[in-house]
Amino acid sequence: MKKNSIPRWVPWLTLMFMLIGIFLVQELRIQSAISAATADPKTEVLISLITNLENETAAQEERLALIRQETETIISQSTSGETQLTDLQKELTLQQIRAGITALEGPGIIVKLDDNASGLAAAPNDDPNRYVIHYENLLYIVNDLRNAGAEGISINGQRIVVSSEIRCVGNVILVNTTRLAPPFEIAAIGNPTELENAIINSSTYQQLSLSGFPTSYSVTDVHSRDIVLPAYTGSFSTKNLTSIPQEEV
Amino acid sequence: MKNKVHGWHIYLVVTFVLLGILISTQIHTQNRLLSDLSMQSTSDLSIMLKNLTDKRWLLTEELEEAEHNLLTYQNDYNNDTALLSSVENELNRLQLISGASAVKGPGISINVDGYLLSSDLVVIVNELWAAGAEAVAINDCRITATSGISYVETLDKTYLTCDGTVIQEPYEIRAIGNNATLEKSLTMPGGIADSLSLYQVHLNITLHDEIVLASQPVQPQLRYGKVPSKTE
Numbered sequence: 001m002k003k004n005s006i007p008r009w010v011p012w013l014t015l016m017f018m019l020i021g022i023f024l025v026q027e028l029r030i031q032s033a034i035s036a037a038t039a040d041p042k043t044e045v046l047i048s049l050i051t052n053l054e055n056e057t058a059a060q061e062e063r064l065a066l067i068r069q070e071t072e073t074i075i076s077q078s079t080s081g082e083t084q085l086t087d088l089q090k091e092l093t094l095q096q097i098r099a100g101i102t103a104l105e106g107p108g109i110i111v112k113l114d115d116n117a118s119g120l121a122a123a124p125n126d127d128p129n130r131y132v133i134h135y136e137n138l139l140y141i142v143n144d145l146r147n148a149g150a151e152g153i154s155i156n157g158q159r160i161v162v163s164s165e166i167r168c169v170g171n172v173i174l175v176n177t178t179r180l181a182p183p184f185e186i187a188a189i190g191n192p193t194e195l196e197n198a199i200i201n202s203s204t205y206q207q208l209s210l211s212g213f214p215t216s217y218s219v220t221d222v223h224s225r226d227i228v229l230p231a232y233t234g235s236f237s238t239k240n241l242t243s244i245p246q247e248e249v
Numbered sequence: 250m251k252n253k254v255h256g257w258h259i260y261l262v263v264t265f266v267l268l269g270i271l272i273s274t275q276i277h278t279q280n281r282l283l284s285d286l287s288m289q290s291t292s293d294l295s296i297m298l299k300n301l302t303d304k305r306w307l308l309t310e311e312l313e314e315a316e317h318n319l320l321t322y323q324n325d326y327n328n329d330t331a332l333l334s335s336v337e338n339e340l341n342r343l344q345l346i347s348g349a350s351a352v353k354g355p356g357i358s359i360n361v362d363g364y365l366l367s368s369d370l371v372v373i374v375n376e377l378w379a380a381g382a383e384a385v386a387i388n389d390c391r392i393t394a395t396s397g398i399s400y401v402e403t404l405d406k407t408y409l410t411c412d413g414t415v416i417q418e419p420y421e422i423r424a425i426g427n428n429a430t431l432e433k434s435l436t437m438p439g440g441i442a443d444s445l446s447l448y449q450v451h452l453n454i455t456l457h458d459e460i461v462l463a464s465q466p467v468q469p470q471l472r473y474g475k476v477p478s479k480t481e
């Protein structure tokens with residue numbers, strides 16, 4: 001080996017160390033951003049308040065579901081001779097199903113969507129927002145399923161009722177004010193063929209699949225009862241609503 | 250020479266391993282970054298806190314009522330008249346919610362000026378629910394749990410549809426709820442009204458002390474879904 005020539009592993013090693021350096025710096029920056037955010041006492045207080053409220057509302061929902069179930073049992077068991085009451089009971093059950101406060105089972109579809117983690121891995125310096133599922137994606141797919149006649153829908157176990165909102169605050173997706181995290185599983189009950197067509201033709205689903213997001217769906221047999229949607233356990237606000245005869249509209 | 254392991258081979262292997270570990274931890278952190286509570290801004294966290302406080306309040310009210318109703322049912326188990334009126338009350342309430350009865354109350358009307366897409370309509374309706382709307386309708390189409398918004402295209406025009414029925418222009422969206430809150434949710438800076446105005450779509454919002462919403466005329470029977478039987 002000549003004295004002044006640089007061995008060929010030197011440039012390699014230099015390059016590698018440079019890369020490691022770049023990654024280390026970025027990692028440190030992220031870590032310090034995290035600790036800066038969590039170190040903020042105000043943030044810490046807010047987070048603990050949020051988690052406390054989440055636990056509290058979850059307990060309330062559990063209790064509400066229990067009371068609704070008990071009420072339902074009493075009403076359905078009160079075998080009355082009055083046909084007027086029996087008719088009302090039937091109508092009540094129908095409205096409970098329609099409102100989504102009962103579980104629902106039947107044939108349908110399950111759509112799965114996840115963040116594009118491998119896409120982000122391949123382009124670590126790209127905007128990460130391009131690789132995550134956004135609330136609009138879920139909102140549009142729910143609308144596509146409704147257009148195909150879905151009789152009931154849930155996302156990650158949150159039943160979608162008439163007043164269910166699908167939104168994001170920061171980068172957190174909330175449904176029924178409950179935080180949801182990917183992967184997302186949208187379950188819908190209805191005619192499996194029609195629901196499948198809706199997903200195949202859904203521009204949201206197509207766009208996510210084409211951009212490399214992990215997406216899949218499975219449909220059941222039309223006679224199946226494999227799709228089970230949980231009951232909505234939240235509240236309905238009606239304090240501003242007054243019923244009027246349809247003729248007055 | 251060819252098969253010998255050089256010193257730099259080992260260095261290279263070690264370096265690549267290190268690099269791999271670093272890249273994977275970074276991806277891991279970035280994933281965690283996005284949706285973790287600790288990574289949300291203080292203002293976003295405040296919004297979440299407010300929403301949860303509202304939710305707790307509503308749940309407390311509903312729980313009180315449900316408990317009261319349950320008590321009535323339990324006590325009046327054999328009293329047909331009392332049971333009848335309890336069942337009627339609950340039925341009326343559910344009909345308000347599900348859209349089976351026409352309703353009135355304070356709220357807003359939104360008159361749309363411009364070329365609105367069906368996806369915009371989906372976002373507006375969703376925004377109204379998020380702002381605490383208790384009932385929403387687009388023209389005569391009352392929004393229910395199963396309502397879908399779409400469009401049909403003819404040779405010269407695109408029509409928006411609600412529940413499969415064409416909505417005639419001009420579009421008017423009505424919502425019942427706290428009218429100031431409902432308006433603010435649409436007009437806040439960077440909100441839906443702002444982003445639509447970029448496309449020359451303008452939302453003219455009027456606050457009402459009383460506004461009327463139609464009922465959903467036909468309540469289709471469920472053909473596929475059933476309530477699971479309790480014995481299973």
